[in-house]
Every structure is written in C-alpha cells, then in structure tokens.
Amino acid sequence: MSLRIPCPCCGDRSVHEFVHGEIRRVPDHLTDPDERDLDFAFHHDNEEGVVTERWFHAQGCRRWFEIRRDTRTDRIIEAAES
Amino acid sequence: MTALLVNGQRVEARAGDSLLIAMLRAGLHPTGGGCLCLGGDCPNCLVTVDGVAYTRSCQVKAEAGMTVTRDHAGGEPALLSDQATWAESAAPVRHIHCDTVVIGQGESGREAAREAREAGFDVVTLDARDGQHVTGVYPGPLVVAADGGGRVLHVHPRREIVVATGAAEIQPVVSGSDLEGLVTARAAAELVAASIDLGRAVAVGEPPGELPSGSLAGHFPLGHGGWELVRFEGAGRVEAVVLRTRGDGEAAEERIECDTAVLGLGRNPRNALARMASDLPVRVVGGAATEPELPPCPGEGTVCPCSGVTVADLDGVWERGFHEMELLKRATLAGTGTCQGGVCLPYLRSFLLERGGRLQPAFTARPLNRQLTVRELAAGAHTAVTARSPLHDEHLRLGARMDRAGGWWRPWTYGRQDDEYRSVRERVSLGDVSSLGKMAISGPDAEAFLERIVPTRVATIRPGRCRYVLMLDERAHLLDDGMLCREADQDAGDRFFLTSTSGGSGFFELWMRDWAEAFGCDVRILNQTASLAAFNVTGPQAARLLARAGALELPAFGRHRRVRVAGVECRIVRLSFTGELSYELHHPAADARKLWRRLLEAGAAFGVQPHGLEALLRLRLEKGHIVIGQDTDYDSTPRRLAHEWAVSLDKGDFVGRRAIVRTNKQPLDKRLVMLRTDDPPPGSVEAPSAEGAAIHDGDRYAGYVTSDTGTAAGGGATMLGWLYLDAEGRLPREVTVDGRPARRVDGPTYDPQGERARAAVDVASESPENVREFPVTRLEATDVAAGAPAERPRLRRLEATRVSATPGALDALVADPLWPATALAFRTAPDELLVTATPDFEVAGDPHAIVERETAFSYVWLDGTTAERFLDRECEWRRPSARPALAQGEVAGIPAKLWFEAGRTLILTPAPFAAAFERRLTASLAEVDGDAE
Amino acid sequence: MNEFTERQMKLTWRAPKESYDVVIVGAGGHGLATAYYLATRHGITNVGVFERGYIGGGNSGRNTTIIRANYGIPAAVRFYQRSVDLYRGLEEETDRWLMHQQKGILWMAHSEAAVRAERMRAKLNTEFGAETEFVGPRQVEELCPQLDMSGGGRWPVLGASYHPQGATARHDRVVWALAEGAMERGAHVHQNTPVEGLILDGKRVAGVRTAAGNVAAGVVVSAVGGHVSRLAAMAGLRLPIRTHRLQAFVTNHYRQQFGPIVASSELFFYASQTARGEMLLGAEIDPQPSFSYRSSHDFVQHVCRRALCLLPFMSDLRVLRQWTGVCDMSPDYSPIMGRTGVPGFFITTGWGTWGFKAIPAGGEQIAELIATGETPELIAPFGLDRFARDRTMADRGSAGTH
Secondary structure, X not given: OOOEEEEOOOEEEEHHHEEEEOOOOOOOOOOXXXXXXXXXXXXXXXXXXXXXXXXXXXXXXXXXXXXXXXXXXXXXXXXXXX | OEEEEEOOEEEEEOOOOEHHHHHHHOOOOOOOOOOEOOOOOOOOOEEEEOOEEEEEHHHOEOOOOOEEEOHHHOOOOOOOOOOOOOOOXXXXXXXXXXXXXXXXXOHHHHHHHHHHHHOOOOEEEEOHHHXXXXXXXXXXXXXXEEOOOOOEEEEEEEEEEEEOOOEEEOOXXXXXXXXXXXXXXXXXXXHHHOOOOOOOEEEEEOOOOOOOOOOEEEEEOEOOOOEEEEEEEEEOEEEEEEEEEOOOXXXXXXEEEOOEEEEEOOEEEOOHHHHOOOOOOEEEOHHHHOOOOOOOOOOOOEEEOOOOEEHHHHHHHHHOOOOOHHHHHHHHOOOOOOOOOOOOHHHHHHHHHHHHOOOOOOOOOOOOOOOOEHHHHOOOOOOOOOEEOOOHHHHHHOOOEEEEEOOEEEEEEOOOHHHHHHHHHHOOEEEEOOOOEEEEEEOOOHHHHHHHHOOOOOOOOOOOEEEEEEEEOOOOOEEEEEEEEEOOOOOOOOEEEEEEOOOOHHHHHHHHXXXXXXHOOOOEEEEOOOOEEEEEEEOOOHHHHHHHOOOOOOOOOOEEEEEEEOOEEEEEEOOOOOOOOEEEEEEEHHHHHHHHHHHHHHOHHHOOEEOOHHHHHHHHHHOOOOOXXXXXXXXXXXXXXXXXXXXXXXXXXXXXXXXXXXXXXXXXXXXXXXXXXXXXXXXXXXXXXXXXXXXXXXXXXXXXXXXXOOEOOOOOEEEEEEEEOOOOOOOOOEEEEOOEEEEEEOOOOOOOOOOOOOOOXXXXXXXXXXXXXXXXXXXXXXXXXXOOOOOOOOOEEOOEEEEEOOHHHHHHHHHOOOOOOOOOEEEEEOOXXXXXXXXXXXXXXXXXXXXXXXXOEEEEEEEHHHHHHHHHHHOOOOOOOOOOEEEEEEEOOEEEXXXXXXXXXXXXXXXXXXXXXXXXXXXXXOOOOOOOO | OOXXXXXXXXXXXXXXXXXXXXXXXXXXXXXXXXXXXXXXXXXXXXXEEEOOOOOOOOHHHOOOOEEOOOOOOHHHHHHHHHHHHHHHHHHHHHOOOOOOEEOOEEEEEOOHHHHHHHHHHHHHHHHXXXXXXXXXXHHHHHHOOOOOOOOOOOOOOOEEEEXXXXXXXXXXXXXXXXXXXXXXXXXXXXXXXXXXXXXXXXXXXXXXXXXXXXXXXXXXXXXXXXXXXXXXXXXXXXXXXXXXXXXXXXXXXXXXXXXXXXXXXXXXXXXXXXXXXXXXXXXXXXXXEOOOOOOOHHHHHHHHHXXXXXXXXXXXXXXXXXXXXXXXXXXXXXXXXXXXXXXXXXXXEOOOOOOHHHHHHHHHHHHHHHHHOOOOHHHHHHOHHHOOOOOOOOOHHHHOOO
C-alpha cells in the first residue's frame, strides 16, 4: 500500500482501488466563451498545496466522493481539519 | 555442528553462528578485507548465499546446506545465476495491522514496546536479530520487512512507528582501511563472545566495553590529548596500526604491531528509516535519535568501499567544481552502493565542511534501507487480471485462440478465419460480445441527463427504438461509442439501456456517474456489464435461426424488444456492426452458456458457426465502422471522424458541445477516410496489413492507415486512415498507400445502401414444426445462507437481485424487507442494494428504482479460520471487527465484497474474475504464487 | 577508485550579474542545453541559468536515461530522431565520456491489438527516419535471450517492434557536459538561487527576482520541471499541465549480461542494464497529480511482480534504491516548446516522462528560436498555441511508458 484514500462508504483503501478526478475551475476573469471553454478543456490550476478533488472507488462501492489532499506531501486533510 | 559450503570449501558452523562468524571461524574474510562491523552497516561482509548476491553475512544465520560464494571479494556477481529455470513467483506476504510498530529491539526498542503495550496499544516489534530486516517506511503508513523465514511482512500501524534501530559505528578511512583484520569495537566484543581468536588485538579510540580483561594488547584513545589514526600497514592482513599525537603533523609516527585492530571511532545514528518517513507518525528513540558524530576529514584511503571511491577521487571532483553533496555523490558514486552511505556519509560531510566551510545535510534517505530481492518485493502484488466472458470455456471447447482485448479474453479466431468471415456474409454466425459495457438508466432526469452526455439527440428515440451514439469528452474528443435504447415500457417513467465498447466498460460507469453528479441529475444508474452476457447473431439467416429458437417476434432495424429465445429472456437489439442482418441478444450471464449451445444446435441446419474478433474486425472494416482506440486518437473530434451526423448541435448543451463550436472555427486539418485499393501489389499474391503505412498525395505526406486487414490475392482492400487536407483545404481523392494507388471512397463498397443490414425479415416462412421447444428455466435465487464452507473452496455464480434506488427508499426497504428471511441483503452503496432473492418486488419509496436480476457475482463461503488465513495474506486493508459486517475492496488483486459472520465469511467477486480469484484463493491457502492463468 | 568517477569536467561558478541577454530558469538538461547551444551555435554567452538546487537535481538526474525516437506521429518522430542524432555526436562534440551506449529497444506485444500497434509504429517510424522493424518471437529471443517468451504463461511475447538506435547515456554526465560547455564559453550557472518572481514591464517579462537579487533579462526561458505552472502563473499564464510523480528503481550492480532495453506497454514496465551493471526499471506515472518526491512501496512491488513475468531471472536480484521525480504532463503527451504569447517569455515544458531523450534537440531548437526570433520548423507543431488552434499532437506512441 502507499497512499491511502478514505472512502466514506468503504473505509481506507489503497490508492490503486480508486480513479482520480479533478474539479476544474475556470478563472472568472475569462469572459469570452471560447476562451472559457479552452481553459475548461485543457488548463489546470496544478496547485501545489491543498486541493479539493474527487475520487471514484472503482474496486469498492463504485461511487464518487470528495476529499482534500496536500499535493506537496500527498497528506489527506481529514474532514475535521478543514 | 552445521556444515555449509563456501566457494566449494566445507565450513563448520556452531549453533547460533551467523554466516560471517562461521566464515571467520574458518579463517575466511567474506570480501577479502575491510573493517567488519557485524551490525549490517558496512559492505565488507557481502556474499552470495544460495544464488542471492549482496547478502550481508553478518545478518544471516549459518544454516546447514547453504551454498556460499565470495563473489564480492573481487569483481561483481553474475546477473544471471546458474539456474536453468527461474521461479517466476513472488514471495508470500503477511499483512499485519496494529497500533504501533517498533523497529529494533535493543534496550530503547523494548522500552518503547513495553510502554505502548501498557498504554493498551496493539504493538508489533521487528528485530534484525530475528531476521526481520526492515526495507522501508512508506506512506500508508506501511513498514515492509523480510521475516527471516522467506516471507515478507507488511505491517500497517494505525498510530505510530517507533524507530529504535540504534547507532552504527564509524568505519576507518585511512590508508590500509581495506585490509583484513580490522573490526569495530562492538564487533570485537561479539567475536570474542563467539570465541574467535583475535590474536594480538589493539584498540584505537573508544574501547569495547564487554571484553574480558587481558584480551587487548594495547589501547590508544583518540581525540583531545589522545592519538590520531594515520594508517594501517600490512600485506592483505593488518600487521600494524600507525598513530601519531593528534593535531601535530610534526609528531613522530608510532607503529603498533597487531593481528587485529579494534576501532571505536564514534557512532552515527541509524536514522535512515526515520528520515525517509519525515511526515509520517514516526518517533525515533535511543541510539537512532542521537546527533551524528563527524569524524575528522580523511587524508587518504577508501571513503566509499561499495563504489571504491578514495579521498583522492573526492579531491579530484571538488577541484573541478563539484561542491554540493549530491554532486559529489553523483560524480564519484560514493554512497550509491549497498550500505547507502553507511560508511562514507560521515566522511563526505567532514570533507565538504573542511573544503567548503559549510556543513551540508546528509543526502536524501531513500528506500530501500535493506535490499530485498525482486521476488520478496513483489510479495502481495498480482498482475492485472483479464476478465472472462461467461462463454470462455465454450470458446476454448470450440478451439478458439483467446486474445486479450480491452481487458477481456476474447476469441480471436476459432482457427477457420475465412469460414468465420463467410459464415457471417453468407449464412449465420454467433459472436460473443459479452464484454460490452452495459448500463441501465432511469429517473425523473434520465432523458435530460442522457441528452447532456451524448451529442446525439435522445428525445427523438421513441420507446422501443435504439440509436448509435457517441460519447465525447469536454474537448470533443471521442471517448467511446455505443447504442442507446429507450425502454418500450415507459409506465414507470423514462428508462434507458446504454452500451459502450469493451475497452471502455471500466471507464463507462465512473464517467456517467461523474457527469450525473456534476449536472445534479436525479437518475438511477445500474451497471449491468458483468450481469448481462451478449451475443451477436448475424448473417442473412439470422432471423430464421432465431425463429427456430422460438423468437418469432423480432425487432425491426433500429428497434429492440424483450423476447424469449430458446427459453432464455433476452433483450434483442437490431443494429449492425458486421453489415449483415444482426441481432444483439442481451441476457443474464448465468444463462449464456445454455443459450449459446441452444443457438448453435438450432442453427446447425443453416451451417451456423461462431466468428472471432479477427473476422469481426474485417467485417466491420468493409463497412467503414470505426474501432475506438484503433482508428481514433487523442484529437478525434466528430468532424475529423466524419461523424458529424451523430451530433446535434441544435439540441442544447452536452459534453463537448462548446468544444465542437470552438474548434469548428478552426480550419479542418485531417479526416478519417475510407480508402480502396484495387490493384494487388506487383509480384505478390497477398499484401500484409498496411496499418501504419504512410499515405501520399503525389509527393506530399498526407496521413497514415489505421485499419487494414491485408489484401487477398488478386483482390483490393478497404482501409481506414487519417488523410490530411492539402494546402488548398481539399481532401485528395487519388492517393498512394505504400506506393500502391488508392482511392478515397465516400462510403462502403460493400452493400453501400446498407440493404443487407436493414433487410425486411419474414420469418413466417419458418414452419411451426421447425420451431424448437426449449425448456424455460424457473428463476430461483441462490440460498446463500444455507451454503457452507467446503474442504476445497469453489466459486459459484450467485443468482440475486440488484436494486438502484434513492437512499431513503432503500432505508425503508431494508427496514421492512420484501424478501424471504433467509435472504441476505448487502448495502453496497447508499443508493444500491444486492439481495439474494428473486427480483419480484417493487421499491415503494422510489417509482424510478431499478430492480434487476443480478448474475454478475460468484461466491464462496470460507470458515472463519480459513478466511483469516487467506485474508492475512491477500487483503492489505483493515477488516471490520463487528459481526455481521460487509466490507468491499481489493482482495488478491481482484475487487471483492466480504460478508463476515461469526465463524464464517462469504466472499463475492465479479464472475468474470471468478476463475482467477479461485486460483489465487487456492494458491494462497497452499502458500504458493497463484498468478498463472 | 572506480571507473565511473568523473575525471574530466570542470564547472566554473561565477557571481550573478545584474543583467543577462538571456535568463534561463532551471539548470536541468533542457535549461543547460539551451545555454550550451546558444553559446556553441549562436555565440550568445551573456546567459544566466538560475537553479533552485543543484544542477541536474530534478528530473534530469532522476530519469531512466533512455534515448529513442520511435514515437507515433511524424512531427514527434522527426523531433526525437534529431535528438537521437545529436546524442550520438555529443561525446565527440564535448570531448566528454557520457557513457552513451546504443543498445536497441524492444517493445513487446502480448496481444493481437498490441501486435498491430507495434507493426504500425515500425512502419510509421521507418517512414520518418527512425529505423524500426517489427520482429517475430524468434528474433526477439535472439535479441534478448533472458526473456521468458511465455511471459510467465500468460503474457506471451507475440512479437515486438525493434528500434536499434535505442540508447542510454549517463544522465548526470549529459547535464554536466552541457553545463561545462556553456560555462567555459562564458555562460553563468547559479545553483541554490531560486527564482521567486518575474519582473514585468507592462505585459512583457523583463527579468527575474531571485534569492540573490533582481536580474534583468532580454528574454526569460522557463526550463523548469515540476513547478512550471507556478512560474507561468507569474507571467499571467495558465498551462495545460498537470504534475505527476514518476518512480523508478535499480538493483545492485551485477556483471554486464543484459543487452537491449526491453519494454512492455501491456505489462507497464521497462528495463535495461546500466553501464555500471544495475538493472534499471521504470513504469508509468502515478495517475493523480502530486509534487511529492516520496517513493512508495507499491510501485516497486507491482513493477517487480510484472517484471517477473518477462524477466524471471531477476527473481533473486536485490533492489538497491528507488526514487521519484515529478513530471509535467501535457494533455496530448507531447512537449510544449516556444513562444507563450507573453513577450519576452519562452517556455519548454510538458516533458512528462520523455524529457531526457529530448535534451539536445530541445536545447538546440529553443536556442535557435531565441537567437533568430523565428520558431524552427522542427518544433513549430509543439507550440503552446496548438490547443487553441485545435492542433493537439495525438501521439499514441508517446503514451507508452517512457
């Protein structure tokens, strides 16, 4: 096991049981529809720090859920901390 | 006495001897020289034991029959051992869950373990002296160790990792430090305790505490007011230690003769495990927690015995500008050997401090702390398992060669390629497409949801009709394609059935659920991929075959209906991928083998036979149908694929719509086209597949071929390929492929109007006496609770029911169940339930609930003890302690659902993986590797 | 004394100036190659390369040192073939031993679909100058007798594409030779000097703020690996980049007995024996974005398991060391090189898992762009604007493992 992902339905499992999903945000300053779509389609915040992201528990309940993770350390921020 | 062989020489060991001690007793230094530490910190005792090189002989017990070679006494060990065959198997693993793990059982480790136990924690201890060598501390947290008995331990502490690994002794770095006869102070004490004669022993620095008086011939303290170590002298073996008064370069050297030099040069914490785990809950205690001591900057000698790096080497790279610790390491390779800097690191730091005036940090501590073998490291891992269709054994029985495609084993050919092809074109054939992704979708927003995830118009699909649909990503690149059916019976609201390609089936569900949540759609989604088998009945006689099997009411082209075929309930969908009259029969996987056999039997009169994937790829190519992943690429928009006909830009927003609008403003660069070559290549009768061949428009490179099945003698070929527009924005008509002329065609040359696929069908001609009667199987759910653990565990297919409904409705249903009391109900997700009962109930609280017969799973009961034994090895996650309890997750590399009762455990796994699971289960209980298929 | 200790190169460190014609952020392979080719091909030596750590300490010193050109689309095949050619001449050009070894790469196929993909790769590569042929099981066995052709009974080798020009070189030495070549001609390289910000003159990038003070620049080139999104954001740019961990490991060193580089896209690993004798194994990136350099056990565990299927002789080899780098991945698995739309700011990124093999060509082409002001034809398809122009690279050949 390496990184453990806390599935709210099934519990802590290896990251291998999951599929990662990104929550995409297009910056407000983009107003042109094509520019906004281009940003949505291709650009990423690629945040170094705490991100909110989605995971799908493919080997378990097969449902999506959200967690917060620090991409610098891969530490999962427990719900109580946020 | 125990006898072992060292380089062919018989060596006697005493009980309790380490391999090193046994060798020293026989007068053999493992590597021919260098200071021995007996603590696993240096590379000077490495040997090859039973074919495993780089083994620290001080850390291995001498055992009878061991074959040892002194490969490290000169040169390098062989990459390929002498074994004719190698065992392709991983070592067994054991997963241990605990609160606290204490690494090292010296004084501070024992103390830490006792304290933790007294505080009520569940403690695991690991000690190198018991053969438990910890290779790394990893996120998880996870501590990996060999267990000394051929197994690998994966310890999963919930609370804390205590590193109590003590301190290593600093090794000498002076001229002659690679001689034989040098030992550290602690090593000397151990050797004396093992009654090894040190001869005339001279101690330098801190003397060993535990030596009997009189065992030392002299003692020379180092440091302030003491001595400085200058060099060792001797030929092969040390004959004298040379010292001088510390700090006084002018002082005369003193030469002290000895047989053994005992070196107490200071200590350095063994803290690599803690350093590699910096942000994990790690506590370092005892010697491992001490501050490192810095030895004097070395003047000469070998700094890094692993890589043979001398002080002169360090000076050389320093002079040429390599001043950072990491550059010094990379330029000399110091610190990159077995001891991972155990010997050289203190000296590198003192060297850099002296030369550069700056104390640099130690280089990064990385796993592996102790080098396990590849088979030990592989312990607990499994290779990816390939799904099996419920017809897998049928295909094998019919002589199929199976091939991996899209994560499934599929029949590539039954060995009759041409006839497989002809049976479709001329007669009738069966093709197994059970691997298609299959989803049932219902709910108040079902139609609106589907409108938003497919570019094709959904509103105009009338009940009982179906339509080919694309699935795009947000870049408008094609992800997948499939078939969307609207149920005929819409009494309970909209309900749909959507398929995807085999390769996409793993992705299909998560993609749909992601968008359903993103759009906030009120839908129920049930994945029926493994629950339903499917075959394609295709060929001009397809309808007659089905009629003879009792299916007289067949759907027209573009429609689907539920029909009983040969006694089995099917959804028959009529579209065509082969270009012929085709019916896709979706039915419970549990009935697949029965239906397949009955259809082959009923079709014998028409010369029915199955076709494999190879024939299918040829059939579809003649019709120009694309295969996702073969003909498509990362940039495949509907426009590039010439699939704009499957996109309705005027129907409202859908995934990829904005990207289509955006990219349509850019000039088109290329298009997937059909090409037709008519001329067989000169001088050859057959042409191999031209896939990958460049397409030229005159001299201009104009693209490449993505699909071609090769050209038969004297015939032409139909190909698909990417064709680039020319400078004027035109798509060329006449091109060359591999130098052969080819023409771009606008549609298939085989049955261009699609008349064969759309042919009107009249089965009335099938006289009633031809219609066979097949028994209809009565549906019975598996009485799981009555099952019992068997001597030899076998997985069986489970007959059950799956429900997808709102969480509230399921709460109410579970509180007041509508199924027999003997049935078991597993809440697999808040909105999903698996019940071992027949699907003859309704969910009162949710009119949109999907209640379907479920045959996707196989099950087995294990008694409590057997289950524990199996799961300790094959389940790395923490299991629930309550009874009864449901748990889901990966077991033996395969997704599983575990139902724990007192004294027995039920395991469910998807039926396509059941054969692999059973094999791994059996192998695991026998403690062997079970990955072979 | 070992034969691998560096004995030739000399690195000359100088104090930073207040202004350079060209400032390069990142002294990895690509940054230093840009400085090297600016100096050697264009005589541009008023160049400052700024590095937050030590030279080659990022992905340049963490990759698996494979050099190949067998990509999946013409533009990529041409570009990487240029790099293969430059690498072949680099030892002679720099007069430094880079441990360059041409050993050939075998890409295994275990299924009919993979056989077709490898056949396609061979045809397309050959067409565009990167010699590759599809070879059957017998030839595979001859090229690499250590393979278990049955793949442990379940991943049979049905054939492979063979790319004889596949090579390896010592990553550190490549970095140092380029650094030395640039430095000896007057370029400055500054270690332990992180770039903390960009100096903007209107929309134009006019310099960098560093730990050692502000430095004016005619142009600024981002050759950053792993943190490029942060640097680009300082110029007001959002990039189509996500950063992922990539891991690798080596065994202890053993006698030279393993010839080619072998790879399997279906088993997801590749292996070669280094000049020093270690078996070096790598695989795919971690799927989730991360900047953590922490290595994981499951990586070694699963790659070892898969490698055993094809290379069972490795069973008793000991694994010595594992490590992690962080890779900047673009959506189309291809690099992004050239102008950014921000005046004075150039970029070379998206080097994912294939950056090492591109070092000479990437540096050469970016240097030409800076020196001439014209985007060279070889890298024109790789521009950042390709996403807006709907010209993504669609290179299935690069989506392999390395």
